Amino acid sequence: MHRMNIQYDLHAHSTASDGTLAPAELVRRARAAGVDVLALTDHDTTAGVEEAAQAARSEGLRLVAGVEVSVTWNGQTVHIVGLNVDSACDELQQGLAGLREFRHWRAEEIARRLEKHGVPGALEGARAYASGPIVSRTHFARYLVQRGAAADVRDVFKRYLVRGRPGHVAGQWAELDAAVAWIRAAGGQAVIAHPARYGLTATRLRRLIGEFKDCGGEGLEVVSGSHRPDECRTMAVHAQREGLLASAGSDYHGPENPWVELGRLSPLPESCIPIWTGARWTEGRHAPVRRLAAS
Ligand code: AMP
Ligand code: MN
Ligand code: MN
Ligand code: MN
Numbered sequence: 001m002h003r004m005n006i007q008y009d010l011h012a013h014s015t016a017s018d019g020t021l022a023p024a025e026l027v028r029r030a031r032a033a034g035v036d037v038l039a040l041t042d043h044d045t046t047a048g049v050e051e052a053a054q055a056a057r058s059e060g061l062r063l064v065a066g067v068e069v070s071v072t073w074n075g076q077t078v079h080i081v082g083l084n085v086d087s088a089c090d091e092l093q094q095g096l097a098g099l100r101e102f103r104h105w106r107a108e109e110i111a112r113r114l115e116k117h118g119v120p121g122a123l124e125g126a127r128a129y130a131s132g133p134i135v136s137r138t139h140f141a142r143y144l145v146q147r148g149a150a151a152d153v154r155d156v157f158k159r160y161l162v163r164g165r166p167g168h169v170a171g172q173w174a175e176l177d178a179a180v181a182w183i184r185a186a187g188g189q190a191v192i193a194h195p196a197r198y199g200l201t202a203t204r205l206r207r208l209i210g211e212f213k214d215c216g217g218e219g220l221e222v223v224s225g226s227h228r229p230d231e232c233r234t235m236a237v238h239a240q241r242e243g244l245l246a247s248a249g250s251d252y253h254g255p256e257n258p259w260v261e262l263g264r265l266s267p268l269p270e271s272c273i274p275i276w277t278g279a280r281w282t283e284g285r286h287a288p289v290r291r292l293a294a295s
Pocket of ligand 3: 068
């Protein structure tokens with residue numbers, strides 16, 4: 001009967017990718033914010049999961065092992081979150097290793113382009129901000145802010161790191177069907193992350209969802225820290241119409257971004273079937289939630 005009050009946050013980053021809190025710090029902050037079930041979903045790596053799971057055990061929080069896989073779909077970058085993945089799965093790890101290799105090459109290429117544009121030292125600069133196994137555009141952005149090239153991270157993206165800008169390198173990420181297959185091979189559930197962020201028309205989003213379902217995808221992130229309320233409602237309609245389960249996650253990257261906080265999520269619209277409905281969320285290899293949110 002307390003189950004309605006369980007606080008889920010199924011999308012968050014640590015220093016294993018482009019977040020600024022170490023996995024254990026992230027878990028402690030989530031706990032303090034009232035989160036009962038937290039998914040660690042770093043970009044293209046599960047390197048933070050073990051530390052997070054250990055911290056979760058002592059905090060009495062349930063940690064969902066996750067990952068956010070970078071995908072190129074019809075020339076566009078799309079993110080697919082995997083929830084409840086077994087990080088020991090070879091197929092998943094080999095897939096992610098390939099993406100990290102592309103990331104390393106891309107980081108060198110971004111740095112070469114920035115250098116031609118009069119910004120030297122960006123590879124070393126970005127790497128200094130990356131303490132985990134991936135280098136992200138976010139790390140370049142932090143370096144460029146440090147150099148005074150732009151006022152803040154958002155401004156850097158606009159001026160340097162997006163299509164048509166000097167430091168942009170086109171993504172060559174995983175195929176959609178491969179990403180979903182890796183997640184499923186690891187026993188996980190695949191979810192389209194922050195679907196309102198891709199600038200897709202309703203028709204193209206339906207096409208993405210159709211292909212995603214055909215290869216075994218199950219969920220749509222209806223509630224996201226990067227969705228406006230009207231976008232949540234639109235995505236709830238898509239989820240219901242296409243028969244996808246609904247997920248909710250903050251996409252937290254750290255306290256530097258005051259607009260997004262762990263666990264501060266609006267509830268899923270009534271029409272949604274939450275992805276945490278069902279046996280695999282209440283049984284299996286995860287410890288039960290010890291402390292429920294105050295009712
Ligand atoms: P990457 O996967 O290395 O290409 O970097 C993508 C990451 O950059 C996303 O996960 C966000 O954390 C961040 N990001 C993307 N676009 C923006 C933006 N316009 N402003 C701030 N951060 C962004
Ligand atoms: Mn990110
Ligand atoms: Mn994302
Ligand atoms: Mn994310």
